[in-house]
Amino acid sequence: MAHPTLSATDRARALDAMSGGPELDVLVVGGGITGAGIALDAATRGLRTGIVEAQDWAGGTSQWSSKLVHGGLRYLQQLDFKLVAEALRERELLLDFLAPHLVKPVPFLYPLTHRWWERPYVAAGIGLYDALAHLGAKVATLPYQRHLTAAGVARVFPDVKPGSMVGAVQYWDARVDDARLVLTIVRTAVRHGALAANRARAVDFPRDAGGRVTGAVVRDLETGRERTVRARTVIAATGVWTERIQDRAQAEGGLKVLASKGIHIVVPRERIRSDTGLILQTEKSVLFIIPWERYWLIGTTDTPYEQELENPVATSADIDYVLEHANVVLDEPLGRGDVIGVYAGLRPLLQPGTKGGGEPAQSTKISREHTVTEVVPGLITIAGGKLTTYRVMAEDAVDLALGAGRAKELPSVTDRTALLGADGYLALRRRAGTLGSAHGWDEEQVLHLLRRYGSAVEEILELVEQRPDLGRPLGGAAPYLRAEIVHACTHEGALHLEDVFDTRTRLTWERPRHGLDALDEIAELAAGALGWDADRRAAEVEAYRLRCAAEDAAAAAPDDAAAAAARAAAPDVLELVRRDAG
Known part of the structure; x- marks a missing residue:
């Protein structure tokens, strides 16, 4: 099966297909680990599935975790053996x-x-x-x-x-590299038919005459264009933004999340x-x-x-x-x-009870770690849980959307669906000593690539074969290759420099000075892959520099309020891009 891409062109086509094609069975709002998992679960059950994310993929909690896949020793102290066993089974599935x-x-x-x-x-x-x-x-x-x-x-x-x-x-x-796990799950969902668009915000949830949510109004944050996406069920997996989504849908109750x-x-x-x-x-x-x-x-x-x-x-x-x-x-x-x-x-x-007070609705499935509930007809929200059990959470959400009868007829298969890059990885791992010899890469360089892409490293190799200069490491950011920056834009949906630094690489926090030593080279590569002119490239560079300076100022602040004010001094990248375009 061909590997899917998440280029800017693919994103535009996905938005067109979501709004102009047949009604979706499931529209997922939220592109973190839980939302990505739901999109994969729904798509692999044969459901017509779409997923939108207001920021970048993994743009919220899912790129800033402790990056662990674990059972949770603390739950043993609470004698919650079932929860620990569930998480450990998921850990074994992911590892093996x-x-x-x-x-x-x-x-x-x-x-x-x-x-x-x-x-x-x-x-x-x-x-x-x-x-x-x-x-x-x-x-x-x-x-x-x-x-x-x-x-x-x-x-x-x-x-x-x-x-x-x-x-x-x-x-x-x-x-685990949490952000790459999310990206990989999204690409795997697309491989199985899902439509995916990052930087696309659900701003409203229309209802029919009976009060049932019929989809969402989605705003493309890159262009400002709004379009209506029709869906039989909307599932919101938005983490700390859960109450905000429920408010947009004018839900009287719903989950309460701090x-x-x-x-x-x-x-x-x-x-x-x-x-x-x-x-x-x-x-x-x-x-x-x-x-x-x-x-x-x-x-x-x-x-x-x-x-x-x-x-x-x-x-x-x-x-x-x-x-x-x-x-x-x-x-x-x-x-x-x-x-x-x-x-x-x-x-x-996740807090006890519901946002409006009282007990959760009957159409609710509650775990010690997560809860999924239909807050209004046609709109399901899920909150709580942890990265390790994303697949179980996704299964619960899609089961609730389908209803008990249909879920039994159409069970989840994600425990048997390897993620993109898993197939053939172990064989390639054994060839690490020779795999990169044609490009002058040593074994450690190849292992770096395999740990990030698995067998999908073939995509990197194809780029380097087309342009040998992409086989060189980035100046000031080795062992990342120049090809990885192009790949981030052509295959993994990066639309801005910060997307490359945050989620496609870890340069924003794993290199001194936020990886700024590689900024100009990365900007040149991204500009070529995304078709930026000189003004757009300059705006992207300025946006990232201002953000880095604001984060450094925040790190010197004494408390959350002062740190938030310091961070707010840096404009959003879209503000600068639109300003320079205007």
Whole structure:
């Protein structure tokens, strides 16, 4: 089956088909992990499906997570074995079959600080965690727990602070490039017939004479044009924007969602000597120290957030909090000078009851982690949950849209539908040493590409064969290739420079100075792929520079209000593009 593309032309065609073609069975509003999963679930059941996202794909919470695929040890403490087992089954599916190119095993140390009673208590909990993961599994994807003394901890984590722990239990979970997972799911949904458009906002929800929602009025934010998309059912998966969508639909009740801010800092990989991560309990949250190829990701916080939802940012106090708690276990304390990147995201916290008060409607399916409900006839909202269980959430949402009878006749098949790039990935992985020899790439360069594209790396190879200059690494941003920037625009739906820096690469936070050292080269490549003239290219460059400066100013601010004001000083990229075009 041919690989689908999400170019600007494809996006325009999708909007035309949504509004000018036959009625959709399902219109998904929201292009984060949950919405993408719903679009894939609906499309693979043979439903005529559309998905729109007001920002970029994964533009909200789904690109700013802790980037973990895990069962959730904290739920074992709450004795919620069913929820943990569900999440661990999903973790195994992603690791073994659905997305082995994107989801990777990662070891963690669970520190022990008490000599006698703590080890058997933790061992029992993590032992149950391991047992639930392997229960019914065809293969043992991840190892079982391993016990370490203080000397053992020092061997596997040489930079541990002496005396900070008396030992540890090492266990395994998984990590994921969250934004790329969303992009991959959207492209897989398109592969199976879904119509997809980013930067397209649902601004109204028309109803028929009986009061049933019949679709949505969708505004193309790139052009300002509005069009009506007819759909039998609209499913809104908009996270912290859930109540805003319900208000637009004039729903009397609905789900109540509060925003909680979490931030992460990034430090160079060489700054901490270890190949294993750490999980630490703090008074406010769980702090993860997570190893990646070229850096460490450290977070998160968990604080109420009351500012504008679109552009949450880290404050100076947030960064100090993460550094302080990480330094509890690090022999060489981290300082501000070690931080090369920072990002913030909003977690949607589902509240009991409904927005209008009272109990949820009867047409509701409730999990401990998520709830899906029909807030008005024809409009379903889903909120809560976590990245790991996106597929289960999607299945619940489409089941509710279909109704019990039809859902039984047309069950979900996403547990048997590999994501784009998974098929053939393992065979290519074994050829990593020779796969890039024709282009002068070493094995690590090839592994970088395989971890991002899997077997869809063929698309990169085709671009390089057509234009050999695209096979060079970006100046100031290796190991990313020039071809990856073109591919982001031609295959993955990037419409602006910030789309390239945020979601198609991680340059905005994994490189010093937000990746600005590669800005001009990336702008040149994007301009060629998207047909920008000199004025448009200059506006895109200015927009990204202003945004980076605003985020740096926010990171020096003392609190959320001051940080939000600093971030708001940078205009939205569309404002600058329209200004220069006018």
